[in-house]
Amino acid sequence: MPALANKTYFNYGGQGPLPSPSLAAISEAFATIQELGPFSDAVWPYVNRTVSGLRQRLATWFGVDAARVAFTENVTSGCVLPLWGLPWEAGDELLISDAEHYGVVAALQELARRHQLRITTLAVADLTGDGDPTATAVNERLEAALSPRTRLVVLSHLLWNTGQTMPIAAVAAQLAGHSRHPWLLVDAAQSLGSLPVAEAAAAADIYACTGHKWCCGPEGLGAVALSERLLEASSPTVIGWRTLEHDGPGAGGYHRDARRFEVATSCTPLFAGLNQSLQLLEAEGDADARLAAIRQRSHQLWEGLQQSPGVRTLLAVPPPAGLVSLIMADPRGQALDPAAIVKQLGDRGTWLRTLESPRCLRACTHLVSTADEVERLLDQLSSLAKKAL
Amino acid sequence: MPALANKTYFNYGGQGPLPSPSLAAISEAFATIQELGPFSDAVWPYVNRTVSGLRQRLATWFGVDAARVAFTENVTSGCVLPLWGLPWEAGDELLISDAEHYGVVAALQELARRHQLRITTLAVADLTGDGDPTATAVNERLEAALSPRTRLVVLSHLLWNTGQTMPIAAVAAQLAGHSRHPWLLVDAAQSLGSLPVAEAAAAADIYACTGHKWCCGPEGLGAVALSERLLEASSPTVIGWRTLEHDGPGAGGYHRDARRFEVATSCTPLFAGLNQSLQLLEAEGDADARLAAIRQRSHQLWEGLQQSPGVRTLLAVPPPAGLVSLIMADPRGQALDPAAIVKQLGDRGTWLRTLESPRCLRACTHLVSTADEVERLLDQLSSLAKKAL
Numbered sequence: 001m002p003a004l005a006n007k008t009y010f011n012y013g014g015q016g017p018l019p020s021p022s023l024a025a026i027s028e029a030f031a032t033i034q035e036l037g038p039f040s041d042a043v044w045p046y047v048n049r050t051v052s053g054l055r056q057r058l059a060t061w062f063g064v065d066a067a068r069v070a071f072t073e074n075v076t077s078g079c080v081l082p083l084w085g086l087p088w089e090a091g092d093e094l095l096i097s098d099a100e101h102y103g104v105v106a107a108l109q110e111l112a113r114r115h116q117l118r119i120t121t122l123a124v125a126d127l128t129g130d131g132d133p134t135a136t137a138v139n140e141r142l143e144a145a146l147s148p149r150t151r152l153v154v155l156s157h158l159l160w161n162t163g164q165t166m167p168i169a170a171v172a173a174q175l176a177g178h179s180r181h182p183w184l185l186v187d188a189a190q191s192l193g194s195l196p197v198a199e200a201a202a203a204a205d206i207y208a209c210t211g212h213k214w215c216c217g218p219e220g221l222g223a224v225a226l227s228e229r230l231l232e233a234s235s236p237t238v239i240g241w242r243t244l245e246h247d248g249p250g251a252g253g254y255h256r257d258a259r260r261f262e263v264a265t266s267c268t269p270l271f272a273g274l275n276q277s278l279q280l281l282e283a284e285g286d287a288d289a290r291l292a293a294i295r296q297r298s299h300q301l302w303e304g305l306q307q308s309p310g311v312r313t314l315l316a317v318p319p320p321a322g323l324v325s326l327i328m329a330d331p332r333g334q335a336l337d338p339a340a341i342v343k344q345l346g347d348r349g350t351w352l353r354t355l356e357s358p359r360c361l362r363a364c365t366h367l368v369s370t371a372d373e374v375e376r377l378l379d380q381l382s383s384l385a386k387k388a389l
Numbered sequence: 390m391p392a393l394a395n396k397t398y399f400n401y402g403g404q405g406p407l408p409s410p411s412l413a414a415i416s417e418a419f420a421t422i423q424e425l426g427p428f429s430d431a432v433w434p435y436v437n438r439t440v441s442g443l444r445q446r447l448a449t450w451f452g453v454d455a456a457r458v459a460f461t462e463n464v465t466s467g468c469v470l471p472l473w474g475l476p477w478e479a480g481d482e483l484l485i486s487d488a489e490h491y492g493v494v495a496a497l498q499e500l501a502r503r504h505q506l507r508i509t510t511l512a513v514a515d516l517t518g519d520g521d522p523t524a525t526a527v528n529e530r531l532e533a534a535l536s537p538r539t540r541l542v543v544l545s546h547l548l549w550n551t552g553q554t555m556p557i558a559a560v561a562a563q564l565a566g567h568s569r570h571p572w573l574l575v576d577a578a579q580s581l582g583s584l585p586v587a588e589a590a591a592a593a594d595i596y597a598c599t600g601h602k603w604c605c606g607p608e609g610l611g612a613v614a615l616s617e618r619l620l621e622a623s624s625p626t627v628i629g630w631r632t633l634e635h636d637g638p639g640a641g642g643y644h645r646d647a648r649r650f651e652v653a654t655s656c657t658p659l660f661a662g663l664n665q666s667l668q669l670l671e672a673e674g675d676a677d678a679r680l681a682a683i684r685q686r687s688h689q690l691w692e693g694l695q696q697s698p699g700v701r702t703l704l705a706v707p708p709p710a711g712l713v714s715l716i717m718a719d720p721r722g723q724a725l726d727p728a729a730i731v732k733q734l735g736d737r738g739t740w741l742r743t744l745e746s747p748r749c750l751r752a753c754t755h756l757v758s759t760a761d762e763v764e765r766l767l768d769q770l771s772s773l774a775k776k777a778l
Contacts (some may be wrong), residue, residue: 001423002420002423002424003423003424003426003427006424007429011426011427011428011429014427014428015426015427015428016427017423017427018419018422018423018427023416023419023420023423026419027412027416030407030412030415030607031391031412034390034391034392034406034407034412035391035392035395037392037400037404037740038392038400038403038404038405038406038407038601038608039400039403039404039740039742040396040400040735040740041731041732041735041740042735042740073462073652073653073654073655074629074652074653074654074655075653075654076627076628076629076630076652076653076654077627077629077652077653080627080628080629080652081627084473084626084627101630102630102633103628103629103630103632103633103653104629106628106629106632106633107627107628107629110624110625110626110628114624210654212427212654218419218656218658219422219427219654219655219656219657220609220654220655220656220657220659221656235499235503236499237473237499237626238465238466238469238470238473238496238627239465239469239492239495239496239499240463240465240466240469240492240493240495240496241465241490241491241492243492243495244491244492244495263462263463263465263466263469264462264463264464264465264466264492265462265463265464265465265599265601265608265609266462266463266608266609267607267608267609267610267656267659268608268609269607270609270656342430343430346429346430346431351426351428351429351430353428
């Protein structure tokens with residue numbers, strides 16, 4: 001991973017480093033397409049094999065049939081595209097967690113404006129404790145927040161701000177028992193490649209992912225797992241040749257499977273790159289083993305931060321995955337500006353990021369994070385907190 | 390161009406060959422992003438420079454301000470995304486030419502179904518003569534087809550099936566004089582990189598392009614030029630962080646400029662690749678000079694085909710650009726199957742494609758096409774027509 005050669009990296013939740021074999025796979029795919037085509041009968045079998053190979057691999061990760069997997073350019077498109085073709089009725093409610101990404105929230109606000117839907121809020125950002133009480137609280141709060149008009153629930157699998165995990169399969173089961181059986185949209189931007197996703201992806205109606213964060217694939221390619229009932233109910237909105245079953249005029253209607261949400265030409269070599277990155281992850285162990293390795297480093301970081309003067313982690317317990325968010329204050333208790341800290345750490349070759357809500361720092365550990373890197377970050381944070389006097 | 394090393398290529402309208410310097414630019418961009426980031430304060434200036442450099446270059450090609458240019462994954466997204474946020478009223482009419490790509494037509498049909506719009510047709514596929522009578526006919530037919538309910542006109546700049554060019558700027562002027570001033574959507578899939586586009590792109594409301602055909606850029610990146618009145622009237626529909634002016638919660642609303650139609654993460658290295666391809670085209674001469682070179686070969690092909698027994702070109706005159714569509718019959722006058730011809734030519738290393746409506750063959754010539762290649766194609770077509778006895 002060339003990205004890791006010259007820095008101490010903690011932004012896996014922003015973008016993962018691209019392994020050299022994945023960049024090589026991308027370059028080789030470009031070369032193969034040029035050799036066979038780029039537009040010829042000779043190239044289509046290669047393109048189809050590349051796309052369907054990745055679709056099958058992701059389907060295995062998701063624990064669903066490949067017919068339920070659509071490719072998108074990014075996680076936001078996976079979240080949003082299937083929503084616009086659902087049969088909304090004015091007055092329907094969208095129940096959105098208070099820890100969702102602002103891009104998705106803005107899309108939901110526009111959907112609500114156009115269809116006269118009502119937005120209600122599910123508080124989860126304050127759930128910073130252990131998994132079991134968190135799951136219980138989500139269950140109780142969801143029960144209280146659901147109304148006969150609730151038509152969609154929006155909840156991330158791994159919250160991008162606090163780093164808490166949500167009990168997606170349990171939420172799906174709870175929604176199935178609700179009179180309107182609301183759709184469940186799961187933003188899985190932080191979960192594919194970090195958590196085991198099969199149970200959640202199979203249970204959600206829309207489980208939208210990207211390849212460029214924890215999967216360490218190239219930017220510009222994501223995927224979404226869709227439930228059968230959603231495929232049945234939702235019409236495609238952004239339509240192109242890939243949406244259509246029949247490739248020609250007079251069209252034979254939309255694909256019945258998830259491809260109905262694919263649009264038109266995308267970059268095939270990126271599929272080869274992501275496939276390679278996923279294979280590299282698989283070689284490190286199964287999803288549980290990989291999460292255990294991620295947590296070994298995130299726990300080291302979280303525990304070290306408990307000893308750091310002036311630091312408060314958002315999570316009150318060791319993190320369930322690789323996201324560690326924190327707020328820093330100087331010895332007088334004055335909050336330190338996260339952007340200034342990011343800059344000063346960056347000057348030392350250590351990269352983490354700020355978040356705006358809550359205003360904090362976020363450091364991520366991945367499989368490749370080392371104990372030394374975590375110690376270095378802890379030292380650097382301590383020294384910054386002291387200097388801030 | 391490695392793609393041209395092992396074949397005789399006539400599918401520039403399907404996908405252009407990627408020049409080696411463009412593939413190198415893509416690989417270098419991936420490497421630079423890894424070196425500086427991939428997610429760090431150090432990488433953003435590079436990413437922003439890469440994206441805005443291409444935006445400025447395309448704006449110059451389009452003859453519009455950079456604020457009117459949005460990036461999309463492909464030409465279809467450029468056509469379709471801006472449509473869903475326009476203020477449609479039930480009963481509005483979409484006037485669609487009979488030579489549009491079936492993917493865009495399917496998208497318009499769904500738009501019409503959702504908003505109870507009416508689809509009407511503008512016949513242009515039969516206009517196979519010279520530019521002036523074609524322009525006159527388009528003007529007259531448009532006048533006859535427009536109604537007080539017409540709200541959108543959809544017309545390609547360079548028709549993908551017949552290879553005819555449409556007088557886009559004149560159509561835009563005509564629509565401006567119409568009481569409802571209908572929007573003008575131009576599918577420019579075949580024109581960017583083959584025709585001078587500045588006049589048309591500046592005149593249309595939506596001028597949607599791709600980088601992977603005549604521009605010889607990588608697949609998976611397109612751009613759309615949008616008029617100021619469209620930017621004013623249309624709300625974004627597929628929304629993500631790139632749509633938003635303020636990068637955070639509570640959002641500051643959408644970008645006022647064309648970025649309001651961009652969504653979320655896309656593949657920055659593709660921007661570097663397309664920029665390189667456009668620079669290579671610029672080095673070959675200005676848009677008029679490049680079109681003259683394209684036409685030199687398409688005229689050679691068209692004229693040769695007039696002498697080929699059993700061949701009928703769709704255009705009755707030498708082509709205005711690089712697309713040459715033809716129908717073949719055996720010496721008994723029996724139509725030959727285009728797919729079988731494509732296969733047999735492919736076996737000889739010569740690549741063109743079939744179209745379904747009208748059912749025909751299409752060969753494209755580009756700047757890099759040689760007189761020898763055109764002669765070879767003519768010989769191969771003649772020999773196939775004779776064998777078909």
